[in-house]
Amino acid sequence: MLENSVNQNMKVSFQNEDNKDLAGLYINFAKPGSLISDVSLTIKEGRRSVKSLQRSEKIMKILSTILLYVIIVFLALIVVFPFYWMIITSLKSNDEIRASTQTFFPTVVMWENYIEVFRTFDFTTYMVNTIVVAIFSTLGTLITTIFAAFAFARLNFAGKNSLFMVFLATMMIPGEMMVISNYITVASFGWVGLDADLMDAYLAMIVPFWVSVFYIYLLRENFRQIPNELYLASKVDGKSDWNFLWKVMVPLASPTLISITILKFMGTWNSYVWPNLVANKSEFRLISNGLRSSSFTDIEGNPLYGYQMAATVIVTVPLFLLFVFFRKYIMKGVGRAGIKG
Amino acid sequence: MDNSNIEVNKFEKLESKILINNQKLESKETSSLNDKQIKALEVENEYLKNIIETNKTLDKEKEEYVDSLKDDFNVVVVSRRNKDYVYNYNGLKNVKDDDAKNNWKAWLYLAPVLVLMAVFLIYPLIDTFFISFMKDYNYVLRTYNGFTLDNYGFILGLTEINGGYEHRVIDYAIPNTLIICFITVPVSIIIALLISVGLNSLKWFQKILQTIFFLPYVTNTIAVGMVFAVIFDRNGVINWIFGLDKDWIKGAARWDAMLPLCIYIVWSSLPFKILVFLSGLQGIDKQYYQAAQIDATPKYKVLTRITVPLLSPQILYIMITSFIGGFKEYSSIVGMFNNPGTADGDYSLYTVVYYVYDRMKDNKVHYAAAAAVLLFLLILLFTALQFAVSKRRVHY
Numbered sequence: 178m179l180e181n182s183v184n185q186n187m188k189v190s191f192q193n194e195d196n197k198d199l200a201g202l203y204i205n206f207a208k209p210g211s212l213i214s215d216v217s218l219t220i221k222e223g224r225r226s227v228k229s230l231q232r233s234e235k236i237m238k239i240l241s242t243i244l245l246y247v248i249i250v251f252l253a254l255i256v257v258f259p260f261y262w263m264i265i266t267s268l269k270s271n272d273e274i275r276a277s278t279q280t281f282f283p284t285v286v287m288w289e290n291y292i293e294v295f296r297t298f299d300f301t302t303y304m305v306n307t308i309v310v311a312i313f314s315t316l317g318t319l320i321t322t323i324f325a326a327f328a329f330a331r332l333n334f335a336g337k338n339s340l341f342m343v344f345l346a347t348m349m350i351p352g353e354m355m356v357i358s359n360y361i362t363v364a365s366f367g368w369v370g371l372d373a374d375l376m377d378a379y380l381a382m383i384v385p386f387w388v389s390v391f392y393i394y395l396l397r398e399n400f401r402q403i404p405n406e407l408y409l410a411s412k413v414d415g416k417s418d419w420n421f422l423w424k425v426m427v428p429l430a431s432p433t434l435i436s437i438t439i440l441k442f443m444g445t446w447n448s449y450v451w452p453n454l455v456a457n458k459s460e461f462r463l464i465s466n467g468l469r470s471s472s473f474t475d476i477e478g479n480p481l482y483g484y485q486m487a488a489t490v491i492v493t494v495p496l497f498l499l500f501v502f503f504r505k506y507i508m509k510g511v512g513r514a515g516i517k518g
Numbered sequence: 519m520d521n522s523n524i525e526v527n528k529f530e531k532l533e534s535k536i537l538i539n540n541q542k543l544e545s546k547e548t549s550s551l552n553d554k555q556i557k558a559l560e561v562e563n564e565y566l567k568n569i570i571e572t573n574k575t576l577d578k579e580k581e582e583y584v585d586s587l588k589d590d591f592n593v594v595v596v597s598r599r600n601k602d603y604v605y606n607y608n609g610l611k612n613v614k615d616d617d618a619k620n621n622w623k624a625w626l627y628l629a630p631v632l633v634l635m636a637v638f639l640i641y642p643l644i645d646t647f648f649i650s651f652m653k654d655y656n657y658v659l660r661t662y663n664g665f666t667l668d669n670y671g672f673i674l675g676l677t678e679i680n681g682g683y684e685h686r687v688i689d690y691a692i693p694n695t696l697i698i699c700f701i702t703v704p705v706s707i708i709i710a711l712l713i714s715v716g717l718n719s720l721k722w723f724q725k726i727l728q729t730i731f732f733l734p735y736v737t738n739t740i741a742v743g744m745v746f747a748v749i750f751d752r753n754g755v756i757n758w759i760f761g762l763d764k765d766w767i768k769g770a771a772r773w774d775a776m777l778p779l780c781i782y783i784v785w786s787s788l789p790f791k792i793l794v795f796l797s798g799l800q801g802i803d804k805q806y807y808q809a810a811q812i813d814a815t816p817k818y819k820v821l822t823r824i825t826v827p828l829l830s831p832q833i834l835y836i837m838i839t840s841f842i843g844g845f846k847e848y849s850s851i852v853g854m855f856n857n858p859g860t861a862d863g864d865y866s867l868y869t870v871v872y873y874v875y876d877r878m879k880d881n882k883v884h885y886a887a888a889a890a891v892l893l894f895l896l897i898l899l900f901t902a903l904q905f906a907v908s909k910r911r912v913h914y
Contacts, residue, residue, distance in 0.1 A: 242721075245716055245719065245720070246720070248716065249713070249716050249717065249720065249727060250727070252713060252731075253727055253730045253731060256730060256731055256733065256734060256785070256788070257730060257733060258749075259742060259745045259746060259749060259785070260733065260745075262745060262748070262749055262755060263741075263742075263745040263748075266745075266748055274748075274753070275753050276753075277753070277758075278758070279754075279755045279758040279759075320630070321630045321631045321634065322631075324627040324628065324629075324630060324631065325627065325628055325630075325631040327627055328624045328625075328627035328628045332623060332624035332627065333621070333624065334621045334624035334625060335621065337624075340628075347635070347639060349842070349897070349898075349901065350639075350643065350894065351842065351845070351846055351890070351893055351894055351897055352846070353846065353871055353874050353890045353893060353894075354642070354643055354646050354890050354891070354893075354894050355638065355639060355642040355643060355646070356642075356874075356875075356878075356890075357642070357646050357649065357874070357878060357883055357886050357887050357890060358641065358642030358643075358645040358646045358649070359638055359642050360657075360878065361645075361657045361660075361883070362637065362638070362641075362642065364657070364658070384634075384638075385634075385638045387630075387634050388631050388634045388635055388638070388639070393631070418623065443736065446738065447737075447738050447739055447740075449739065449740055449849050449852065450848065450849065450875065454875070454878065454879075464738070465738055465739075465740045465741070468738070468740055468741060468744070469740050469744075469852060469853065469856065482748050482751070485744055485748070486744075486745065486748060488741075489738075489741040489742070489744050489745055492738050492740075492741045493737060493738060493741050493742075496736050496737060496738065497736060499736070500733075500736040504729060507735075507736070508729075508732060508793060511735065511790060511793055512793045512794065512796075512797045
């Protein structure tokens, strides 16, 4: 029976702990305290028992897990290395940065770099500009997004689906197609130019970014998940669409709205191209433009990397703080982009 | 469908109660029921019959009312409290509410988006297209000398304008853009795929490591570009680790500068890809892997035969978005190099987008527009190609 059902190389035998074959022995199973405790069933495959095969498989599994962890951790270290290097370089003296032997920790911690950067780099102005632009472009985007997503998710009108397809199709168009003409448009509004003041520059940096098709798509998906019964119930209670939107849908979709807010804020913090075009005075600049256009060089024109890196740390830290506090919302918002394919 | 059935079920309890009462009444001689009890049973039966009757007439009324509406809708929901509110199955239409009323309401909700899109998206799109054909366009005065194809001819190095040929697009911008795309997109997709498969199989610290790999997403492109410039400096840490004495950034040869640039682009594009792949991997049914395990399938085969095909929608999505991203590479070059010049020429790090912005700054908006339209066409072509090629290979 056994020989038929298992591999031909397999042999079933009774052995005691010294591997002595007990095949010929008479074992009295009925009698307590007999040989039974010394006997184990061993199944062999080739020369090795399955038990030892299982053991080696287990060892291989542990080894490969360790190897996997080593590789992943190594790659993670490579990924965070630029951040580490940014921080330690910002704390090094210029001589140490240029030395032929690189050090992985500053021999003398130069906090002076930061003091110097705060003195020369107009951080406060750039920061205020960035925050003002971020707040107002986020608010505008939220309002337009909520309205449009509500119309697409709840209301009925002729050509709804085809209009939404047109919206989605615009996501494929590279922004560069619009930048040229938008620049001319905002210039004709008087928002850019020699006599443009800070308010004009703000408007030029805020208004063109009040629409985001991607966020409309994201919020519409979320609105559609809100059960129909809620809408019917509120209708029966005599609530208007407007009330339903603000009292029921917006609170229920608040996680998505938080994601949108943070992503939009990060987008403004990182925006470089458009502000670089429209903010033609240094006091209008946003943080990225301020960073790139500030020169950290000594009299001979050699770059002062210590100062430069201190400035980049100052620019990066607020983003990291945002990430620490809102990690869940950021990763969810970004990740949602891929789920639907 | 089977309304009578529902009716029976609805009153089943009440009717059975009546039956039991009747049985009790019939056997009143044999049992020891007194007059009071018999009276009570009779009253109860009367009462129950009344309830059933009333309900049935009410239901009939409602059915008739719903039937009268059935010409318009398949399924009708009637509010119990207020018969003014009747909804069709989709729950979207209020019958009393005029369709048209809701229609203009919807357009009102869409108005802000539509106005902004018209001004800052649709109009510029058409405008840019026209500008790209305008001769000597002046954006301040909005004047031009008729329409021409010369803008395209000029940027492609075919037409001579003002005694000069433009060679920077053909020599630098287009080749650089294509090289960046064809190096960084496959490399970053493969690395991201391997990392996410690795991450997905981890038991401990998965969340922490996932967060670490996401970190590059939360950065300022300009700021980290400057960090990479420091890392790849002649006296920087890369040269020191590998014992090299080479210029990568300042005064580097064109192809030497391309390497750190591509590394930076891959580094900064990894987090988004890993996030998308991981969410895709977590959606794959575990049964496939269990089946492979029973068959003792080697690991690389599990990857190529199960994981990659099941992840193909995400891979296609990532491929298309990162090709588009690659075509628009600009900020990373500004962040790292600050100007497009290398030892091999002042514009040797131009990309198409870099060219567009530089021409805008020179007030040569018509050339910028022509280059932008060219970029748009390139992106359209590559996206269409990817869709066509992937049609057979992507499993939805």
